[in-house]
Amino acid sequence: MASVRRRPAPLAALAAVVLIAAAYAHTSVGLSAASGVRATLSRTHVLRSTTALPAAVPPALQVTPRRSGSSWAVVAQVHGHPAALVSQRGGVTTARFDQHLVHLNLHAGSLDGGTSGWTYGDRVTALEANKLVAAFNGGFKLTYTNVGFMSGGHVAVPLKAGLASIVTYTDGTTDIGAWHAGVPGAGKTVFSVLQNQRLLVDHGVAAANVSSCVINCWGGTIGLAKSVARSGLGITANGQLVWAAGGSLSPSELASALIRAGAVRAIELDINPAWVAGYLYAHHPRGLVPAPLAPGQRGTEGKFLTPYSRDFLTVVAN
Numbered sequence: 001m002a003s004v005r006r007r008p009a010p011l012a013a014l015a016a017v018v019l020i021a022a023a024y025a026h027t028s029v030g031l032s033a034a035s036g037v038r039a040t041l042s043r044t045h046v047l048r049s050t051t052a053l054p055a056a057v058p059p060a061l062q063v064t065p066r067r068s069g070s071s072w073a074v075v076a077q078v079h080g081h082p083a084a085l086v087s088q089r090g091g092v093t094t095a096r097f098d099q100h101l102v103h104l105n106l107h108a109g110s111l112d113g114g115t116s117g118w119t120y121g122d123r124v125t126a127l128e129a130n131k132l133v134a135a136f137n138g139g140f141k142l143t144y145t146n147v148g149f150m151s152g153g154h155v156a157v158p159l160k161a162g163l164a165s166i167v168t169y170t171d172g173t174t175d176i177g178a179w180h181a182g183v184p185g186a187g188k189t190v191f192s193v194l195q196n197q198r199l200l201v202d203h204g205v206a207a208a209n210v211s212s213c214v215i216n217c218w219g220g221t222i223g224l225a226k227s228v229a230r231s232g233l234g235i236t237a238n239g240q241l242v243w244a245a246g247g248s249l250s251p252s253e254l255a256s257a258l259i260r261a262g263a264v265r266a267i268e269l270d271i272n273p274a275w276v277a278g279y280l281y282a283h284h285p286r287g288l289v290p291a292p293l294a295p296g297q298r299g300t301e302g303k304f305l306t307p308y309s310r311d312f313l314t315v316v317a318n
Contacts, residue, residue, distance in 0.1 A: 061133070148179075229298075230251070288305060
């Protein structure tokens with residue numbers, strides 16, 4: 001029977017195969033060490049040079065309002081880092097703001113403070129708009145007792161020792177404490193101060209009179225009800241700001257919500273349905289789109305983007 005004669009592979013071709021296999025093995029070891037992926041020579045691969053694409057740069061500011069539950073949900077990011085979080089529990093909406101990424105601006109209202117002489121007046125400014133994260137109501141009407149208001153060296157109501165104070169310094173940081181009994185900080189230059197009654201929370205504990213002196217100590221309410229729409233602002237031990245609000249809260253319940261969110265000091269802000277409101281601002285090509293922070297809030301006309309009569313606070317990306 002005739003035998004089949006096999007053709008030997010040319011030596012040059014065999015050498016090329018050996019060289020390619022060796023090069024592939026070297027590359028596979030490097031990939032395996034870097035990524036933990038096991039490479040195998042049992043498959044046929046095409047070797048080619050690759051260049052890693054640069055990681056996508058996140059937008060400077062992303063605000064994404066969303067429904068949240070008892071767990072914290074990220075609603076704003078600055079350069080890819082969580083800057084604002086929201087949770088809702090027991091009829092209270094709580095928003096937490098990271099002062100490493102955002103800062104607070106105190107605005108005067110067209111009636112509370114007037115329209116002239118203020119760095120931040122009765123609406124969101126053009127300089128704030130591109131970096132706006134949130135805004136929420138200020139304190140009691142400036143004709144009320146135990147209030148104070150100063151910004152940029154301009155005084156609407158003289159400041160008083162011992163009152164609960166939101167103090168923003170010229171370096172952009174904000175603290176909360178009793179005026180001349182904790183704030184201002186040593187060596188700090190004050191830019192603005194909003195004062196409203198006494199501290200609702202101090203050293204992580206609610207004020208002793210939150211239940212015993214509701215109307216006289218924590219503000220007149222519609223129909224003298226103890227549970228009404230209330231809001232407050234606190235600061236945590238690591239300097240995060242915490243806003244809390246609800247449609248039917250006693251001072252004690254508001255204080256408990258702020259403490260639960262980590263506040264070690266807190267101030268009660270405005271109360272009653274017409275004056276408790278907060279917004280997140282999504283950024284779209286057509287402009288800012290406000291979204292309510294607290295479900296069911298009555299809200300404010302113009303949502304702080306048009307002239308507003310009362311003082312308020314904005315949260316702006318750094």
